[in-house]
Amino acid sequence: MKKLIGTSLLAALLFASCTPKAVATTTAPAAAASTSEQLAQGKTIFENSCKKCHGLPKPDDFTSVEWVGIMNSMAPKARLNDEQHQWVYDYIVSAKTK
Ligand code: HEC
Incomplete structure (x- = not known):
């Protein structure tokens, strides 16, 4: 019994010490460039x-530069917040084939 408690305590400590790191690595890139998750969100919102x-x-249908202006006028029409505006723009640009 004593041994079992010791093991689970160790596991809890290991878990606790790893958790903040895992959170940090998933939030950091999200703030910088668009992640595949954000592109997927952008696609869904766009569609x-x-x-x-x-x-x-x-x-x-339009160049990346033209899309900037289009999104500036269409995002309010579609009632997108700034984040969604960015995700949709990033998705559109990522989906261009030329
Ligand atoms: C509330 C209605 C509405 C919504 C929602 C809307 N649009 Fe539009 N869109 C318009 C109207 C009206 C026009 C034509 C007049 C204009 O350009 O403002 C237009 C025109 C366009 C054009 C043509 C621009 C050009 O120069 O030929 C594109 C591209 C476009 N919209 C993209 C989008 C995208 C992308 C979204 C989603 C983020 C969107 N629209 C959401 C109403 C809307």
């Missing part, structure tokens, strides 16, 4: 919010 008023545009 759901950007075809309400017109057909879904194709990423290749």
